[in-house]
Amino acid sequence: MRDMLAEEVDPKVVRSRLADLGLQAGAWSLPVDWRGDAGRFAHDLEQLSRFAEAAAVVGARQTGTWVMPETLATLEPDGNRSSLLAATAEMHVQRLGAIARVLANHGVRLGLEVIGVESFRSGRGVPFVTRLSELDRQLGAIWQESANLGILVDGFHLYAADETIEAGFAWGVDRIVWVHVADLPTSSRSDRSAIQDHDRGLPGENGAIDSGQLLRRLAEEGYSGPVTAEPGAKCRSLAGRSAQEIARLVASAMNAVWPQPTP
Structure with missing residues (x-):
């Protein structure tokens, strides 16, 4: 959305072009830096x-x-762990709540994603939310902020956090806003502590992460929202490929894990 508006492209033209191609828009990245400086937020x-x-x-x-x-x-050595966690939770609730209310005015939903990859954490801060199962414990109050808040279920992070697929359905399928799928690279070890967030493979590439199972479960529950392949910019299987080649490879990978209709 940021690029489209920066280049002054009429969104109605984009919608019309998508319709001509038989396509439907999916989800978009949130253009708000809410985790740091209050002025920037x-x-x-x-x-x-x-x-x-x-x-x-x-x-x-x-x-x-x-x-x-x-x-x-x-x-700090003499610091209060509970106070630090409470302040972090308050910032999440206030800022994400404010974001959600703006989005709600336009009928847009906001999905919250949990980063399960251990190496993503610097180790300098106090662990906050590292698994979907911890979301309510730390941020349970957030659901009262706006009805358009939900969950972004990422199969890669579920695997990295050693959580089951069912963890993504804890709030019901109606709360699932967006889904990401990816796998470990072909040559990657399945040691969860060694997983790097930027080092991913296409869905189904390694077989360690069963994207097909997640997608079948979503289909069974009637999920109709966007599903995004997220192998990442550094995916070795896509390195050096043209945009057209990347599109074909990603489409092929998604077709391979996509639930097939029952005969």
Whole structure:
């Protein structure tokens, strides 16, 4: 959405072009830096409405963001761990709640993603939310902020956190806003502690992460939202490929794990 508006492309033209191609818009990245500086957050929040309006016109009514796996601040030797966690939770609830309310004005939903990859954490902060099962314990109050808040289920992070597929359905399928699928690279070890967030493979590439099982479960529950392949920019299987080649490879991988209709 950011690029589309920066280049002054009419979202109605994009929607029409998608329709001509028999395509439907999926989800879009949230253009708000909400985890750090308050001034930057306020600026981005002020701009969010125009992005959400354009997204709604295009038909992309889902966006998402990841919650912090650890606190930004470190715990001093004489510090209070509970107070640090409470302050981090309060920031999440206030800022994500404000974002969700802006999006709700345009019929856009916000999915919260949990980063399960251990190596993503710096180790300097206090662990905050590292598994979906911890979300309610730390951020249970967030669901009262806006009805358009939900879950972004990422199969890669479920695997990295050693959580089952069912963890993604803890709030019901209606709460699932967006789904990401990927696998470990072909040559990767299945040691979860060694997983790197940037080092991913196409869905079904390694076989360690069963994207097909997740997608079948979603289909059984009637999920109808966007599913995004997320092998990442550094995916070795896509390195050096043209945009057209990448599109074909990703489409082939998705078709291979996509649930087939029952005869």
